[in-house]
Amino acid sequence: MSSSKSSPNSNSTAKKANQRGAARLAAVQALYQMDIGRTSLDHTLSQFMTFYMGQEIEGDEYLPADKNFFKQIVEGVAKNQLQIDPLIDKSLVEGWPVTRIDSTLRAILRGATFELLHKKDIPAKVIITEYVDIARAFFEKDEPRVANGVLDNIARQHRSADLGDGAKN
Template sequence: MSNSKSSPDKNANNAPKKANQRGAARLAAVQALYQMDIGRTSLEHTLTQFMSFYMGQEIEGDEYLPADKSYFKLVVEGVSKHQLKIDPMIDASLLEGWPVTRIDSTLRAILRGATFELLHKRDIPAKVIITEYVDIARAFFESDEPKVVNGVLNNIAHQTRQDEFTSK
């Protein structure tokens, strides 16, 4: 995830655009949720570690983009707080016999972050949230996982945000 100075994602004063900072926050949130899931690290430890050491830093040759730290924290804390509501929604949208606990940990983190946003960030259109998280899935997977993310999130969005999908 390198970020060069000639990148079109930067504005004239070389500060990343707010949308790019939010995208970087989503990616970092997925990574943090994965770490919490796999490493069984606490919410507080994970937030501190990511906000202090990863965001906007270069680590082992990888440059981590500057991220909207408050948005990162909102997503990670939100998933942690609402996971008992989020996971059953994901389960209901996955193929029978593939509960959220059985799918790949990275895929699980992507779906949890996106589902939280679909439920709690009504100021962001569902299609934007879905596109952002499908893009994150493409960064991690080359097979069918991005299609799974798209299908599951589309299903959840149609259930939770019907008003955005009905023609006027």
């Protein structure tokens, strides 16, 4: 049985990456909660930062997360949603706007799109991989492929130089 705790000799880069991954997962869960439960941004941030990150609740262990990074993602999506949703809409199959797709997938795409647009210090491929992995954690069918396709399309439009594969705008 593996433990989610770092060993004392873990290097700080891996620890930071793991904490960012946990922050992304928590952000997706928070965005989902805000979308479905219609909870406010402040209430959701407070609830997650106080009760979930690095805690065990009802047998579910929540990994330690970079709380600042988590907050940046959730606040960034809330602040930029009018910019984010149309980009996702354009990358989805016609007739399936972002409001029509599964709410968990919607949260994944919104978090990743925010990062692609506003976190230029993080390589686009890293962002896409992290969020496709989150999609795989929630879905077993087509959703991870949908996430990959949508995010790749958005990255090609807004971060083509970062992809390093000759993609054009």
